[in-house]
Amino acid sequence: MKKPEKAKSDFRYDTGEAKVPWAAVGETMNIEDITSIIELLIPEGKDDAAYKKQLSQVSLELEKLLEKGHFATKLSLGSNVKKLEDATRELLDVKHASFVTNATAGFEMGLKFAGLTPGDEVIAPAITFLSTITYPLQIGAKVVLADVDPKTLNISPEDIAKKITKRTKAIMPVHIGGYPCDMEAIMKIAKENDIAVIEDGAHAFGSFYKGKAVGTIGDFGSFSFHEVKNITSCGEGGIVVTNSDYGNDFPKARFGGFDIANPIDKWLYDVVALKGKGDHFSMAGNHSSTEIQAVVLLNQFKRLPEIIKTRKLNAEYLNSRFAGIEEILPCPLDTKDIKSAYHLYLFQLDHKRLNGDIQDFKTKMNDRGIINIPHFAPLYRFSYLKQLGHDTAAMQKSCPNAEEAFLHKFTHFPLYPLTEQQLEYMADNIIEAVHEMRKGM
Numbered sequence: 001m002k003k004p005e006k007a008k009s010d011f012r013y014d015t016g017e018a019k020v021p022w023a024a025v026g027e028t029m030n031i032e033d034i035t036s037i038i039e040l041l042i043p044e045g046k047d048d049a050a051y052k053k054q055l056s057q058v059s060l061e062l063e064k065l066l067e068k069g070h071f072a073t074k075l076s077l078g079s080n081v082k083k084l085e086d087a088t089r090e091l092l093d094v095k096h097a098s099f100v101t102n103a104t105a106g107f108e109m110g111l112k113f114a115g116l117t118p119g120d121e122v123i124a125p126a127i128t129f130l131s132t133i134t135y136p137l138q139i140g141a142k143v144v145l146a147d148v149d150p151k152t153l154n155i156s157p158e159d160i161a162k163k164i165t166k167r168t169k170a171i172m173p174v175h176i177g178g179y180p181c182d183m184e185a186i187m188k189i190a191k192e193n194d195i196a197v198i199e200d201g202a203h204a205f206g207s208f209y210k211g212k213a214v215g216t217i218g219d220f221g222s223f224s225f226h227e228v229k230n231i232t233s234c235g236e237g238g239i240v241v242t243n244s245d246y247g248n249d250f251p252k253a254r255f256g257g258f259d260i261a262n263p264i265d266k267w268l269y270d271v272v273a274l275k276g277k278g279d280h281f282s283m284a285g286n287h288s289s290t291e292i293q294a295v296v297l298l299n300q301f302k303r304l305p306e307i308i309k310t311r312k313l314n315a316e317y318l319n320s321r322f323a324g325i326e327e328i329l330p331c332p333l334d335t336k337d338i339k340s341a342y343h344l345y346l347f348q349l350d351h352k353r354l355n356g357d358i359q360d361f362k363t364k365m366n367d368r369g370i371i372n373i374p375h376f377a378p379l380y381r382f383s384y385l386k387q388l389g390h391d392t393a394a395m396q397k398s399c400p401n402a403e404e405a406f407l408h409k410f411t412h413f414p415l416y417p418l419t420e421q422q423l424e425y426m427a428d429n430i431i432e433a434v435h436e437m438r439k440g441m
């Protein structure tokens with residue numbers, strides 16, 4: 001009988017059944033490795049002795065378990081990574097998904113397929129995290145910062161339109177705090193000018209815009225599963241998605257350009273450059289992710305709807321507490337067209353009505369033990385853009401809303417996991433601080 005043909009795969013060393021499998025060359029885990037992971041994830045409490053006793057019990061149970069099972073030999077890019085990608089495609093209704101090391105790697109992959117070359121321009125919002133613009137700067141592209149919408153702090157489509165030039169290759173909308181950007185306006189501008197859109201969905205896995213999952217509206221979208229995000233793949237991780245045919249080359253873009261399906265003569269595989277828009281070729285990086293990260297994230301996918309629901313209720317609670325306080329500008333909530341993943345609570349002060357601004361307010365919060373989240377300062381304020389030859393003074397001047405928001409108006413508050421008491425304490429103290437600032441205290 002003819003043997004079934006082995007499925008073509010980008011998964012390295014997936015040799016299937018063999019008397020001496022390839023995985024034999026790599027060390028597998030042992031019980032101590034596994035208990036050290038457990039110790040990391042469930043650190044010792046106050047009672048040392050009881051903890052140690054319990055942990056040795058776990059070791060014994062693991063030994064028993066091992067009599068029934070065996071140690072895994074596939075820890076990178078295996079069937080669980082594939083399961084996670086399949087689940088993502090279904091959840092977001094998107095054609096291609098690739099699990100990578102972080103969102104930043106996903107932007108890199110998207111920008112390579114967009115054909116970004118040195119000297120090209122990329123438009124990104126002034127208010128975001130450095131990762132949005134890392135790859136363009138690494139290859140010597142020029143970053144152009146667009147101003148933000150004062151209500152949402154998301155990139156302003158009007159300012160994008162003003163800043164497009166002949167060299168603009170990509171626009172990178174960032175769904176800050178999980179709240180979707182005005183994608184309809186952005187896609188219209190991009191299509192009219194034949195510019196690629198790479199969505200920074202780092203905060204927005206599970207956000208929807210007009211019925212479509214955020215990240216699937218532009219040419220590419222990349223999400224973060226870093227430990228501070230709504231769900232996490234063991235502290236680091238990202239998923240890049242696309243509906244375009246470039247997604248067929250995601251496996252190559254994720255791992256070095258490996259082409260296992262088309263081996264060269266007398267060798268197991270070929271290594272190819274990635275072909276992007278405009279027939280531009282670039283070299284792939286290594287952004288491979290692990291099976292452990294994949295199983296954990298798959299599990300957290302199940303909890304995501306509940307997590308977003310709780311975050312949403314918390315944001316609604318805070319808005320209800322601030323209703324009628326004219327100096328507090330409400331955090332944008334869901335509408336008919338918008339479903340946010342509520343990663344962060346956007347808090348803005350109408351500082352002109354108060355004695356003091358957000359800087360004074362942040363001091364008051366710190367004094368009360370309410371730690372506001374350190375990001376985001378407008379990117380032109382950091383040293384690196386200037387060091388890399390960008391005119392940061394001109395950038396600053398061209399982004400008045402970002403500047404005003406940063407200096408005087410905005411901060412983010414956490415939404416989860418907070419106890420009812422913590423949430424109430426936060427609301428009470430925010431209100432009290434605003435009252436004090438009203439009186440000039």
Ligand SMILES: Cc1ncc(COP(=O)(O)O)c(C=O)c1O
Nearest residue numbers: 102103104129131202224225226
């Ligand atoms: C807006 C934004 N974009 C991108 C990233 C980068 O995500 P990652 O660490 O997964 O690369 C972050 C991380 O916090 C972020 O806040």
